Amino acid sequence: MANIKELSKIPERLTPGHRLCSGCGASIAVRQILMGTTSPIVAGAATGCLEVATTIYPYTAWNVPFIHNAFENVAATISGAETAYRALKKKGKITKDIKFVAFGGDGGCYSEDTEIFTENGFRNIKNIKVGEKIWSVNPETNILELQENEKLHKYPYEGRMIRGKSRFIDFLITPNHNVPMWYKGKWEFIKGVDLLKRYKTAFSRKFNWYGDGNDTLWMVIEVPKIPKYRYQKEFSKFDTKKWLKFLGWYITEGCLYKSKSGYLIRIYQSNKDKKEKIYRLLKDLGLSPFKCNRSVDFQSKQIYEYLERECGKGFKNKKIPKWVLSLNKHYLKEIFGSLIEGDGSITKQKNRRSYHIKFITASKELMNNMVELVLKLGKNCSISQRKEDGVYRIGIGFNYLNHKLYSRRRLYGNKQQVFLEDYKGFVYCPQLKKNHTVITKRNGKISLSGNSYDIGLQSMSGAFERGHNFVYVCYNNEAYENTGVQRSSATPKGASTTTAPAGKASYGKPQLRKDLTAIVAAHNIPYVAQGSISHWNDLVTKSQKAFAVEGPAFLNVLSLCHRGWRYPQEDTVKISKLAVETGYWPLIEIEKGIWHFTYKPKERKPVVEFLRTQGRFKHLFKEGNKHVLEEIQRDIDNQWLRLEKLVRATSGGG
Secondary structure: OOOHHHHOOOOOOEOOOOOOOOOOHHHHHHHHHHHHOOOOEEEEEOOOHHHHHHOOOOOOOEOOOEEEOOOOOHHHHHHHHHHHHHHHHHOOOOOOOOEEEEEOOOOOOEEOOOEEEEOOEEEEHHHOOOOOEEEEEOOOOOEEEEEEEEEEEEEEEEEEEEEEEOOOOEEEEOOOOEEEEEEOOEEEEEEHHHHHOOOEEEEEOOOEOOOOOOOOOOOEEEOOOOOOOOOOOOOOEEEHHHHHHHHHHHHHHEEEEEEOOEEEEEEEOOOHHHHHHHHHHHHHOOOOOEEOOOEEEEEOHHHHHHHHHHHOOOOOOOOOOHHHHOOOHHHHHHHHHHHHHHHEEEEEOOOOOOEEEEEEEOOHHHHHHHHHHHHHOOOEEEEEEOOOOOOEEEEEEOOOOEEEEEOOOHHHOOOOOEEEEEEEEEEEEEEEOOOOEEEEEEOOEEEEEEOOOOOOHHHHHHHHHHOOOOEEEEEEOOOEOOOOOEOOOOOOOOOOOOOOOEOOOOEOOOOOOOOHHHHHHOOOOOEEEEEEOOOHHHHHHHHHHHHHOOOOEEEEEEOOOHHHHOOOHHHHHHHHHHHHHOOOOOEEEEEOOEEEEEEOOOOOOOOHHHHOOOHHHHHHHOOOOHHHHHHHHHHHHHHHHHHHHHHHHHHOOO
16 A cells, blocks of 8 residues: 655645635545656646646646647547657667656547438537437448437637548548548548648548348338228239339329319329330339329329328428338339439539439428438438528439548649638537447538547547557546536436436436446556545555556546535545445456455445435435436446456456
């Protein structure tokens, strides 16, 4: 254990005079951790309370070299400094043993005029909700997948951003944003700022889609039956391909008319050849069509109600049914063909072998459906909207799907496609559970881009995987306290935050918090530990071990925030101790893959003793929320059992 006499000789690295709140858990944690070595230290911290309140220009509370960072890249910055240090030491230019430590971290984002392609079409990134499903691309298989949004990062940004702009691509991102590039048949991620250093970067605009697995090559369509209407023929099944062709014609050229004389379906068409094609198609489906001057008509209440429900009525309300969009390419190309024949055009481009395809619609839902259809067919498109009538024009590209973005073009007068652009405002980024890619639209150009893995998780994970010799400290306050107490994946179940407030419709955050310690342990780095400021000797000892190991080390420290957690600031240490005594925050460490407890309460207290001390949980003690308290206790008991099993399995003891 740490020797208090020896610790008293170590000079303060975070000095008095900072402007952090009284009772701030982060400041106490940092002071204890920096006692873990007598060697010189280089520190870095991500944007947050710790960084903002300790370095108000022109003053600083840091008595060590300190590096300011953007939200997410503190691990990348410190690992870069550590690499430079090793190189200089190898050359003999530095002889001192210097330690490197990173505090916190966050993620890169998009400008606020970016749109994200969701399950229900394009939505402005500012309006994306937690739990909303977003179209993503699996970077290993290039397959389109729907993934759930776990949270939306948002923070103010003023400075230069990276702009990518070409005939096919348009994005504006923070320099640290993850950008997927197409390399050797799969996606690899680089930072946005790296685009400026590369002469050209490949981006594929062609994605894979094989259907949702519920379709076959020999499907038939069943139309729901209705009560018998007059003497009209009843239908049950149709050939899928022919039915999809018919739906394409109805969506683009069809109308529904209801009168005393019956239910009329009319497909408008003045072109003689196309009219004959529609007539033959309806005959093949077993319907009874008849030609008029400018249309092909037939009557059926059963099909009328089906079309009204599935495809919409009126040209501004037309849509492609969801079940159609879930089919594989074998079927999708059938409806695509008739959609283009109805409201599209195909023209040969001058001096080129390629053809330009255009589709026009006044329906916003159909526009979004068409984008989804085109992407699933392995094509790409761009979108424009006429101001005078709101009509959407979709330009569909069957060529130039493997696109290169140039930082400069030597053959075209050094014309840049990647450059810096000034920006002031908020930036946003959704965080998906899987893939970490999203389909974006900006100025009508659609492309694939990256998303935030979690606040700092991507750069931290990369630094651990590369084996840099540094200590990463997560001062864990369980929310985005500095920007307004928003929920994060570290926020515990039942807590009330500004973005997951408790009320009549909710008891606060419904999900369990993420087990960051276990996630880091999976990287198989030399040392991982979880600590609390209430047990200072335990935390300082863990800090000493972390600084002593060769390679990366990680400390996850519970750092209370009295403003966000809503408790009297003088109770910080008392509540920290309750977190440990109730099992809410176990004191554990993992050395070279071996798990063990560094402290175990003789008898764990009920978790309600910890929860009752904080305003963020007070609603749970009202009538009707007893089941949530029971669930939280059960979750903690299960977590404790899991830890005990890991300890027995790896070390054979407690």
